[in-house]
Amino acid sequence: MSDQLGTSDIARLLGVSRPRVWQLRKDPTFPESAGRDEQGREYWYESQILRWAATTKRDLAARAPLLFRPASGQGAYYLGTSMVDGYVILNWDSELGRICFLYRPRGMEAGRIVHALNKLLPKTGADAMVGMDAGFHDAWGPELRAVDKAHPDRHYHPRWTDLAQLLGMPVPYWPSGLTIPREMARWRPGSPPLVLPPRHPALDTGPLLRLVSDSPDGSTVAAAALELARAIDAQAAMGARSDIDLLDEAHDREAITLAATLLQVEEAPDVEEYWLRDGWAQILKRTDRLAEDCVDLALRWNSGRYFPFSTPNHLDPERSAEAAEFISRLQPAERTAAAQVFDDWTTAGYWTDPATDLPVITTPEGEAWAATPQRLPAQSPLHTVILRDQQVWIRTSDGTLYLAPEDGDGLTWGYRGNGPTTLAMLLNRLLEDINAPAVRSLREEQPNPGLLRMAERVPQDEGGVFTRDQLISARNGN
Structure with missing residues (x-):
């Protein structure tokens, strides 16, 4: 206000x-x-x-506002929790009317609290409805927003002390990552904080843990699924710890009671990258729904960091002879969990590239989209690089054509910027090792000055074709 x-x-x-x-x-x-x-x-x-x-x-x-009015001090009767439209509602019967405090188990998006209050007020019978505005903390603690039935068009900012004096008790506070509806239903005034494992507000690790339990002990599939579940839980735990630390600094701390605290778990050991890549490679080949759910989680978490491929590439055979050659060698395939990389696109057919075993789809409109490799499974060295139609192609000395590896910044040319820098770094790697990984970050290394100049000077619209000898010459500054 x-x-x-x-x-x-x-x-x-x-x-x-x-x-x-x-x-x-x-x-x-x-x-x-x-x-x-x-x-x-x-x-x-x-x-x-x-x-x-x-x-x-x-x-x-x-x-x-109702929550600004003084109360006699007789306190309110706690009615427990209810679920309304996916929100957990904590309910009290007070001398001034029904008070409802809302939580969203998946986490409240910043700035969305007003919409939630307006939506739920008429559905709960509340005389005053309160919630937290995510991501904002004022001097008194997590910032509250409220609306009254008597004035539904007016939103206001009560303090935790306002709410506590009306309820006659400290107000329960649930840190992010610990807002689990069945556990919240167990809470009662005066009870000690529940000790809970963290749960990510937006990502359900249940499919990953089911995959772990269904896989043989010691398998790479179990290791990959468990590593991702632990990483997701670790972020949720970090959010909960941050909320608890902020709460302890609040001026209104005495008006707030911590309803749940974090279960301390041992830090998981690191898993070798090759182990994770093998596990995800096996999961991606599966055709069951559980595997699809796990792949979807990995894509949402880190864009499938340990997958053998990254983002899809559009192939236009009318604009690129290389795209036409690539499409001509595709083989029909059944849908596997790897198709999740294409999101919810309408698909006419599933294919695989025999050179990389990576997924490709075609749409009802006849378009082709191919998953881009993170590294090439080639057996012979780089022979030629083709820059065409905003795509980079690699042909090896045995004649096999590949989409160039990508993971992060795209590969482009013809200007000064991240795209040409990434391209120069990748070309330098592939000259040394055709199986080298894609460039994930520009901070990994410095680009070769000669290759960078070449990438920046190639005409954007025309592209170009460069042999191995030409690339080496550019790298040497010639």
């Missing part, structure tokens, strides 16, 4: 005339003005006026 209110604004807020406001200002309890505007006129903040009306003037109290 940062709007500056003048006399007319206060009159509208309280539903009285301007002369009445002038009379009220003579009351010694009337709040001091918050300052003067550029014209020298005094102004007040809405919260100042409403808090004063709630506690001082009985005939004006009805205009004030």
